[in-house]
Structures are given as structure tokens and as C-alpha cells.
Amino acid sequence: MEGLHPDIQSIILGEDDIRKVIERLGREVSRDYVGKSPLIVAVLRGAFVFTADLMRAITVPCSVDFMAVSSYGDGVKSSGVVRIVKDLDTKIEGRHVLIAEDILDSGLTLSYLIDLLQARRPASVHVATFAVKDIEGKVPAIDPRYVGVHVPNEFIVGYGLDYAERYRNLPYIGILKPEVYK
Ligand code: PRP
Numbered sequence: 777m778e779g780l781h782p783d784i785q786s787i788i789l790g791e792d793d794i795r796k797v798i799e800r801l802g803r804e805v806s807r808d809y810v811g812k813s814p815l816i817v818a819v820l821r822g823a824f825v826f827t828a829d830l831m832r833a834i835t836v837p838c839s840v841d842f843m844a845v846s847s848y849g850d851g852v853k854s855s856g857v858v859r860i861v862k863d864l865d866t867k868i869e870g871r872h873v874l875i876a877e878d879i880l881d882s883g884l885t886l887s888y889l890i891d892l893l894q895a896r897r898p899a900s901v902h903v904a905t906f907a908v909k910d911i912e913g914k915v916p917a918i919d920p921r922y923v924g925v926h927v928p929n930e931f932i933v934g935y936g937l938d939y940a941e942r943y944r945n946l947p948y949i950g951i952l953k954p955e956v957y958k
Contacts, residue, residue, distance in 0.1 A: 781943070783956045784933075784946070785950065785952065786951050787948050788927060788949055788951060789925060789927070789948060789949040794935060794948070794949070797906070797925055798833050801830060801904060802830060802833020805833075805836075805874065805922060806836050809838070809874070810836055811836075814834075814838045814874045815838070815866055816838055816874050817873055817876065817893070819843055819845065819885070820843065821936075821944070822877075822936040822938065823878045824936060826878050826936055827876040830876055841866040843860065843862060843863060844861040844862035845858040845860055845889065846859050846861045857888065858885055858889070867896075868898040869897045869898065871898050871899055872898065872900045873898045874903070875893070875901065875904070878907065878935070878936040878937055879907045880903075880907070881909045881911075882917060887917040890903070903918065903920035903922070904924075905920045905923055906924040906925070906935070906936075907924055908920070908927070909926075909928075910927065910929060911929045912929070927949070930951045931951060931954070931957060932950065932951055932952070933946065933950060933952050934947070935947065
């Protein structure tokens with residue numbers, strides 16, 4: 777394995793750890809969706825890495841589509857009101873939809889997205905999130921059906937997660953050194 781990126785303080789989830797998590801999630805999803813041909817909806821941008829791995833660990837027939845959302849102003853973390861930047865190309869009426877997210881923080885983005893997709897009358901909507909951020913005293917707005925890992929409330933990047941659009945390509949999840957963002 778290559779050396780640690782100089783901006784990373786420590787690794788909290790290495791490539792082998794990630795692989796094991798993906799294998800487990802793939803088994804869970806495959807077991808639950810037998811005969812259902814789910815549509816995996818990746819929420820850009822962060823989820824594209826997780827989605828690519830998850831899909832390859834799913835053994836039932838499935839398809840993929842993409843959505844991109846953006847906050848109104850900079851209040852998305854608190855308000856949860858998001859704007860659709862890119863909508864699905866797929867009609868989801870009657871389909872089993874599985875939203876793939878990289879990280880669940882407040883859960884407000886997903887809560888909004890679930891309501892939006894439910895209005896299109898899919899057969900079901902569930903969420904697979906690679907990570908859930910554990911924040912003391914806070915409970916996320918939604919309860920995802922599939923959870924990869926719980927991560928501490930640190931500034932983490934890699935495996936799709938960015939800081940200012942950087943570090944998404946790191947094959948592990950690590951804590952960013954504070955001097956990088958301060
Ligand atoms: C991140 C992440 C979720 C959202 C989680 O996206 O991918 O969509 O924040 O936060 P919440 O649970 O508090 O709503 P971000 O806005 O950083 O966009 P990105 O995926 O393009 O990095």
C-alpha cells in the first residue's frame with residue numbers, strides 16, 4: 777500500500793476494512809432484494825465510489841441512476857431543504873429504490889430526498905449509507921436500512937468524501953489534519 781497522504785492525520789478505515797464492509801452490505805442487499813431488481817440511486821457526488829463498489833457486491837439484477845442535490849445557500853445542514861441539480865432519468869413508479877449515500881450526518885438531505893422520491897410512487901424506498909457520523913446528543917433524521925460503519929465526529933475525507941472537492945480519490949477514510957482547513 778502507498779504511504780499516507782501528507783494531509784491525513786490518521787486512517788480510520790483502511791482498504792481491507794472497506795472491502796469487508798462492502799461484502800457484508802452486498803450480502804444483505806442481495807438477500808433482501810431477491811426477485812425485486814432494485815434501482816440503486818447514487819447521490820452525487822460523494823456516493824459514486826461507494827455505489828460502484830456496492831453494485832459489484834450485489835448479486836441480484838439491479839440498475840443504477842444518479843441524482844445531484846445542492847443546498848439552498850449554505851444552510852443545508854440545518855434546514856435540509858435541497859435543490860435538485862440533476863434528477864433521475866429513470867421513472868421509479870413501482871420500482872424498488874435503494875438510495876446509496878456516502879455519509880449520513882444530520883440525515884436531513886436524505887429525509888428530504890426520500891419524501892421527494894416517495895411522491896413518485898415507487899414500490900419501496902430504502903437507504904444504504906456507507907458511514908454514519910456519530911454525534912453526541914444528536915439522532916439522524918432518518919434510520920437507514922443498511923449501515924456500513926459508524927465514524928467519529930471528525931473531519932474525515934477519502935472514499936468519495938471531500939474537503940473542497942479534494943481527497944475523494946483516497947482509497948481509505950482518514951482524518952484530515954486541522955491545519956489543512958483552518
Ligand atoms: C454530504 C453527504 C450527504 C450529506 C450528509 O454531501 O454526501 O449527501 O452531506 O449530510 P446530512 O446528513 O447532514 O444531510 P455534500 O453536501 O458534502 O456533497 P458531496 O456528496 O458532493 O460531497
